[in-house]
Structure formats: structure tokens, C-alpha cells
Amino acid sequence: MEEKGKKIFYDVHCHALNLSHAGLLAFLNRFLKDRAVSFSDLLGKGKFLQVICRLLGIHFSVKLLKTLLIVLSGVLSGIVLLAISKYEYFLSGKVSDIVLVGAFSVVLTALVFALWALRKIASGESDLITNTLKKNVNLLSIIENNTGSLFFSMEMDILSADERFRELINEYRTSSTYKYASFIKNIEEKWKETGNEIHIKTKEGKTLKYNKMVITPLVIDFGYKCFDMQGIYYNKPPRKPVVEQVVDVFNGIREYREMSPVKLLDIYPFLGINTRNYDLGIVKVVPKEERDAFYHFLKSRKIPQGIKEHVRDTLENNVTYIEKTGKLVFYKEIETLGNDLRTISSHVQIDEGLIDKIDGMSEESVRTRLNEKNNIPKMLEKYFGEYTNTKYETFAKKNREQYFFDEKDTKKKEKTIPVKGIDDLRSYFFAGVKLYPPLGFDPWPYHEDKPIDTATEFDKVNYLYQFCSERGIPITVHCSPGGFKTAHHGMEYTNPEKWKNVLSAYENLKINFAHCGFDNNKPHKSWLNTIMELMGGYKGVYADFSYIGNSRDSYTFLKERIVDKGFGDRILFGSDFPVNLFGVDSYKDYVENFFHLSLDTNLKHKFCSANPHKFLWA
Numbered sequence: 001m002e003e004k005g006k007k008i009f010y011d012v013h014c015h016a017l018n019l020s021h022a023g024l025l026a027f028l029n030r031f032l033k034d035r036a037v038s039f040s041d042l043l044g045k046g047k048f049l050q051v052i053c054r055l056l057g058i059h060f061s062v063k064l065l066k067t068l069l070i071v072l073s074g075v076l077s078g079i080v081l082l083a084i085s086k087y088e089y090f091l092s093g094k095v096s097d098i099v100l101v102g103a104f105s106v107v108l109t110a111l112v113f114a115l116w117a118l119r120k121i122a123s124g125e126s127d128l129i130t131n132t133l134k135k136n137v138n139l140l141s142i143i144e145n146n147t148g149s150l151f152f153s154m155e156m157d158i159l160s161a162d163e164r165f166r167e168l169i170n171e172y173r174t175s176s177t178y179k180y181a182s183f184i185k186n187i188e189e190k191w192k193e194t195g196n197e198i199h200i201k202t203k204e205g206k207t208l209k210y211n212k213m214v215i216t217p218l219v220i221d222f223g224y225k226c227f228d229m230q231g232i233y234y235n236k237p238p239r240k241p242v243v244e245q246v247v248d249v250f251n252g253i254r255e256y257r258e259m260s261p262v263k264l265l266d267i268y269p270f271l272g273i274n275t276r277n278y279d280l281g282i283v284k285v286v287p288k289e290e291r292d293a294f295y296h297f298l299k300s301r302k303i304p305q306g307i308k309e310h311v312r313d314t315l316e317n318n319v320t321y322i323e324k325t326g327k328l329v330f331y332k333e334i335e336t337l338g339n340d341l342r343t344i345s346s347h348v349q350i351d352e353g354l355i356d357k358i359d360g361m362s363e364e365s366v367r368t369r370l371n372e373k374n375n376i377p378k379m380l381e382k383y384f385g386e387y388t389n390t391k392y393e394t395f396a397k398k399n400r401e402q403y404f405f406d407e408k409d410t411k412k413k414e415k416t417i418p419v420k421g422i423d424d425l426r427s428y429f430f431a432g433v434k435l436y437p438p439l440g441f442d443p444w445p446y447h448e449d450k451p452i453d454t455a456t457e458f459d460k461v462n463y464l465y466q467f468c469s470e471r472g473i474p475i476t477v478h479c480s481p482g483g484f485k486t487a488h489h490g491m492e493y494t495n496p497e498k499w500k501n502v503l504s505a506y507e508n509l510k511i512n513f514a515h516c517g518f519d520n521n522k523p524h525k526s527w528l529n530t531i532m533e534l535m536g537g538y539k540g541v542y543a544d545f546s547y548i549g550n551s552r553d554s555y556t557f558l559k560e561r562i563v564d565k566g567f568g569d570r571i572l573f574g575s576d577f578p579v580n581l582f583g584v585d586s587y588k589d590y591v592e593n594f595f596h597l598s599l600d601t602n603l604k605h606k607f608c609s610a611n612p613h614k615f616l617w618a
Contacts, residue, residue, distance in 0.1 A: 006392070007197065009158070009210040010612035013476065013514055013546035013574025016147045016217040016249045016269070019140075139581040147252025151215075151267060152259045154577065157588035158213055159264070161595065162198040165190060188261035198264070200591075206601040210609070214266045214392075216616070218434040218476060219245050220484070221272035242272055250403070250425065257404055266396060268431035268616075270476055271383060274441045275464060279375045280455035281331035282361045282368070290354055291321055291328065302347045311340050320377050324462040324505055326451055328358075330365045331377035337362045376460055380467050386427035389472035392617045398428035431616060432474040433464070437493035438485040443477070444501045462505075469506045474616055476544070479531070480515035481524060496530040503538050510540040512572060512615060516558065518548040528561060535567045542615050545607075546574030549590060550583035555597050563603065572615060573608035 142150055159165040168190060172183045197211035221242045246269070253267045298308060318332040338359025345355060386398075403425075435441050447458035468475055479496055487493060496513055503509060513534075517527030534541045543562070548554040562571060573594065577587045584590050595604060 006212050007210045007609070008392075008613060009198075009213045009608055010573060010616075011154075011213070011215045011575050011577070011608075012512065012572045012612045012615065013544045014154070014215050014217050014577045015579060016150060016219070016245075016252055017578065018143045018145070018147060018150075018248065135582055138585065139578060142578040142581065146255060147248050148255025148259060150578065151252060151256035151265060154215065154587050155213075155256075155260055155262070155264050157586055158591060159187070159198060159262075160588045161200050161591045162194075163201070164194055164199065184259075184261045191262040196262075200595050202601045202604060203596045203598060204601050208595070208601065208605055212266060213264050214268065214612075214616075216268050216270050216431055216476075217249060218270045219249060219272040220434060220436050220439070221274040221277060222439065222484070246271070246425070250429070253404060266399075268395070268399065269429070270432040270434040270474075271430040272434040272436065273376075273379075273464065274436065274439060275376060275457060275460035276440050276442075278379065278460070279373060280460050280463065281329045281370065281375050281377060282364050283327050283329050283455040283459065284357055284361055284453050285326055285451045286321070286328040286354070286357070287326055288323070290351065294350065294354060297344070297348045297350055300348045303344050304347070307340060307343060311337070311344065314340070320463070322459055322463050323466060325456075325459050327455075327459050328361070329377060329455075329459075329463070330361045330370065331375050331381075333365045333369070333371045334362045335366055376463060377467075380464070382426060383430050384427060384467070384471060384473055387471050387473055390428075390617065392613065395428055395431065395617070402426065402428055432476060433468060435475060435477040436484070437478060437498075438483050438487055438490035440487040440490075440493070442489070442493045443498040461502075465502060465506045465509060469509045472508075472510065474510040474512065476512040476514055478515070479513040479517050479527065479543075480547075481519040482515075496527050496534065499534060500530075503534060503541070507538060508540060509538075510542075510615060512542040512544055514544050514546055514574065515548060515576075516543045516545055516562075518545075518554065532562060532565065532567060535562075535570050542570045542572050542611070544572040544574035547576035547580045547583065549573075549575065549594055550580055552593060552597060555594075555599065559599060559603075568603060568606060569611055569614075571607050572612050 142153065156169055160169045165187070168183075168186055172178045197209050199207050199209050201207050219242060222245075249269050256265065256267070257263060297303075298312060314334060314337055318330060318334050320329045320331065321327070322329065338355065341350060341355045341358060344350065345352075435443070437443065442457065443461065445457040445461065447456060467473070477499075479494060481491060481494070492498075496517060499511070499513075503511075513531050517524045517531055531541070531543050535543075545554065545558060558571065562568070575587060575590050577590065580590060584593070594608070597604070
């Protein structure tokens with residue numbers, strides 16, 4: 001259930017993108033992938049023709065296109081060569097008029113068709129080409145502006161879905177004389193008149209009322225160190241630090257709150273993490289039995305209370321343990337832990353080998369200047385350290401107190417964190433974690449059964465899952481063959497089959513499979529079946545219908561394949577805005593498309609309110 005007094009509309013899958021965030025190579029690949037052509041295919045396999053034909057609305061396969069071109073080229077070449085070498089023979093009357101007319105008809109038809117196609121393209125009369133250009137310009141008009149204006153556009157679009165605001169907003173959008181200040185004042189007055197809530201009518205004639213909208217823009221870690229494309233001279237991996245994107249999102253939220261007259265949106269981003277881009281810390285194998293015995297000794301009354309508390313605090317704030325892989329991890333510098341343990345060993349018996357191992361890790365943490373380096377445990381502790389199955393009311397209150405206070409309240413302003421960059425952010429800014437396999441994140445990497453004294457990719461992902469599972473932190477993972485893709489094994493990593501091992505080890509993990517396994521509005525049936533299988537086995541598994549909601553047929557398919565199978569309480573509303581502008585004109589159209597479906601009104605409310613609330617806060 002929602003917190004008292006709040007009727008919340010959720011969009012659990014949107015983005016706060018601008019062109020400085022996304023790797024342009026990944027962005028280009030997204031554009032081509034939506035037309036079933038990958039960037040590497042374009043360069044290495046000569047599929048340029050397929051891109052052109054799909055833009056023109058021609059859906060032949062590459063093989064058929066090549067065959068037709070070869071046949072046509074052969075016919076034309078043969079006719080031309082024959083005409084040149086045997087022109088006297090052609091004119092001698094020995095060739096029948098039918099053959100002669102037929103040959104020249106083929107040539108003439110080919111020339112006329114080519115000229116017609118070129119004229120269509122040049123004059124802009126081709127609807128397919130014009131519409132494609134319009135969609136891309138429409139998208140660029142959003143992502144080439146600042147993040148605050150993107151959030152403001154979303155707010156105006158959701159208000160436009162309420163017919164009481166529609167005329168006012170449309171007038172502002174279409175009028176060249178309507179002043180911005182007057183528009184903002186009129187929206188504020190209308191908001192008060194309507195009881196500070198939006199009313200959205202469904203196709204069934206019922207009205208759903210919401211007085212708050214929560215969006216969770218997904219920050220994507222576009223950095224990928226293993227990026228490689230054959231045949232490219234410089235071939236350097238894109239450097240897109242996620243820190244810059246996070247700072248832009250934070251500043252965008254502040255800008256939105258300054259712009260908005262109603263502040264309908266609560267904005268809680270998901271932090272994008274690719275474990276390949278981060279270290280884990282100083283790692284050693286410590287069997288669970290040794291670890292348990294060590295912590296048991298620390299409870300002894302024989303140890304002086306002062307040193308006991310000091311060691312406990314040191315371990316709690318600087319050291320962690322990965323249960324699945326049996327690894328002890330130092331993620332901050334600890335100078336005196338070895339000496340402290342030797343002092344304790346004079347009161348209780350502690351294995352000398354374990355003391356030596358911990359002492360060595362302590363020395364290495366100082367020698368390698370661990371405090372100056374970022375790593376996964378340090379990052380998660382910083383941004384989610386206070387997150388423990390946090391409820392919406394608590395999260396919203398802490399978020400406003402620390403970051404987005406009422407600008408008029410000077411007393412609160414004095415108490416807030418002075419956020420100048422990501423270093424000032426702490427808990428209650430991010431609401432969850434975003435994982436993106438096509439950019440190189442492997443949910444369950446290959447690993448040796450025998451543990452080794454070093455941090456492996458398998459250790460990293462297990463620490464991430466352990467941390468999120470213990471604290472109830474929701475995870476959204478990209479699950480579609482489309483999207484931004486740079487990793488060679490992107491499809492393998494994205495396959496939801498990979499998550500069977502993960503959920504078997506971490507049954508309480510809350511995870512949302514974005515896009516329901518669809519590829520550009522078309523279901524990937526085996527992936528969808530796997531997602532449903534996981535839903536049946538684990539209560540924390542969800543799926544959102546971001547982007548695929550551009551097509552009403554997709555909703556019908558989801559109802560028949562998921563809802564009617566008993567998983568209606570696991571479906572989440574998501575838009576993929578602004579990326580979904582490849583397939584829809586506006587956020588308003590996407591929302592209205594959803595509410596005007598032939599679905600039960602209670603089911604719609606479940607998708608956009610009750611289910612997301614449970615995923616994020618339950």
C-alpha cells in the first residue's frame with residue numbers, strides 16, 4: 001500500500017540523458033540495432049544496404065537484396081556490352097522487335113525507378129524518410145537541452161494527460177506570444193483549483209487520481225574498458241565517467257524544482273554500476289569457519305572493552321566479507337589492526353596465521369593508498385549505507401532534508417549538504433542500482449571453483465548482490481536484444497538465463513527485468529518464458545514494459561502471456577523516455593496510450609502505482 005495521503009504515479013524506467021552522457025558509438029549502435037543491424041556488422045559485413053532499405057521501408061533480407069542486385073547488374077551489363085559490341089547486329093533487323101523492345105524496357109525501367117527514388121529523397125516526399133528524420137530531431141531537441149528541462153517536459157506532459165490542464169498547456173506550446181511567467185502562474189493557480197492532483201480518465205470512463213509522480217531515471221555506466229572494433233585505426237575505449245552524469249542529474253533535479261510551479265515529480269535516480277570498471281579492494285581467502293571463530297573471540301569478556309569496541313568499529317567501517325566466495329575484503333586503509341589483534345591475542349587465543357594474514361592486508365592497504373582509490377564496497381557504503389528496506393515516506397523526507405529542501409526555508413538550507421559534486425552525495429539520493437549487460441556487465445561470470453587471493457569479477461558481482469539483498473535495494477537490469485551495445489558478448493550477458501544462478505544464491509534479491517525481454521516491440525519469447533519462470537520461483541522478480549508500450553499490441557501480448565498466468569502484480573510501468581521517442585512523439589502520447597488501453601482500470605493502477613511502490617519500497 002502507498003503511504004497515507006499520497007496517491008503516487010510511478011515511472012520506474014526513464015532516463016536523464018543528454019549527448020554528453022551516452023557514448024556516441026553506443027548511441028549510433030542503438031540507432032542501427034533498432035533496424036536489426038549492429039555497428040560491427042555495418043563495418044565488417046557490408047550491411048549498409050540493409051540500413052538504407054529499412055529506412056526506405058523495404059524489408060528484404062540482405063541475401064535477397066544482394067541476389068537481386070547481382071541479377072540486375074548482370075542483365076544491365078550484358079545488355080550494355082552486347083549493344084556496344086554488336087550494335088550493327090541490333091540494327092540489322094536480325095533481332096526480333098520483341099527482344100529489342102524488352103531489353104531497352106528493362107534498362108529504361110531501371111533508370112526511371114532510380115531517378116524516381118532519388119527525386120523522392122531529394123524533395124523530402126518520402127514519408128518514411130521524413131518521419132525518421134522528424135523522430136530523430138524530436139529526440140535531439142530533448143537530449144540537447146539540460147536535464148532540468150527534460151524533467152519539466154515530463155511534468156507538463158503528465159499534466160496534459162489531465163484534460164483540465166490540456167488546453168492551458170497546448171496554448172502555451174502553440175502560441176508565440178504567451179509569456180513564460182504568465183504560463184507558470186496560470187499552471188500554479190490551476191493546480192490549486194484542482195485540489196493539487198491530476199485526474200486521468202481511462203478508456204472505461206473511470207478516473208484515476210494522483211497527487212505525486214515518482215520517477216527513477218536510470219543512470220547508465222557507459223564506460224567500457226574492453227571496447228573493441230576491428231578495422232578502426234584509433235579504436236580507443238569510450239571514456240564516459242558516470243560521475244559527470246550523476247552531477248548533471250542532481251543539478252537537473254534542482255533546476256526542475258526551481259522551474260516547476262507544482263513540483264509534481266519526486267526524482268530518485270538509480271545508480272549505474274558496471275563492476276568491470278571498479279576494483280574491490282585488498283582481498284584474501286578466509287574460510288567461513290575461521291571468520292566465525294574470529295568474530296566469536298571478539299565477544300569475549302576477557303578483552304578490555306575499549307580495545308574491543310575499537311576493533312569492532314574498525315572492522316565494521318573498513319572491512320567486509322563475501323559469503324558466497326569466502327573472501328575477506330579491506331576497502332579502506334587500516335594502519336594498526338594487526339597490532340590491535342596481537343594485543344587481543346594476549347587475552348584470548350586467535351589463530352596466528354589469521355593474524356598474519358590480516359596484518360599483511362592492513363599493511364598493503366596503506367602501501368597502495370587505498371583511501372585515495374574508489375572501489376565497489378566504498379561506493380555502495382557511501383550511497384546506500386543507510387538504506388535498509390527503506391519506506392517511501394522515510395526516503396522522501398530524508399531526500400528533501402539533505403538535498404532538495406524548500407528553497408524558501410533558510411533554516412533547512414543551513415543544515416543541508418552543500419552538494420558541489422558527487423563527493424557530497426550520500427544515502428537517500430539513489431533509490432536503486434542499474435545494471436546494463438550490453439555494455440559489458442556479466443551477471444554471473446565464469447569462475448574457478450578453487451578460490452584465490454585476488455579479486456575476481458565473480459567476487460565483485462557477488463558482493464554487489466549480497467549488499468543489495470541484505471538491504472532490500474532494488475535492481476533494474478536491461479533485458480532486451482536492443483539498446484546501447486559495445487560488448488562482444490552483450491547478448492549472452494543480457495539473456496535472463498544468466499540470472500538463474502544469481503537468484504538461486506540470492507533468493508531475496510529485488511530485480512526488475514527491463515523491457516520484458518522484448519526487442520523493439522517484438523517479444524523474445526524464450527527470454528520472456530525465462531522471466532516468467534523466475535517470477536514463479538522468486539517473489540522479488542518484476543518486469544517493466546518500457547519502450548514496448550509504444551505499441552498497443554504489446555500490452556495485449558503481456559496481458560495474455562503474463563497477467564493471465566497470474567503475474568499481474570509483477571508488471572511495472574516504464575517509458576524509457578526520452579529514448580522511446582524513436583517510436584512515439586511525446587511522453588504525453590505514451591502515457592495516454594497506456595490509459596486508453598482496453599485493460600481493466602484496476603490493472604492499470606496496479607502497473608503504474610501499486611506494483612512499482614512494492615518493488616521500490618516494500
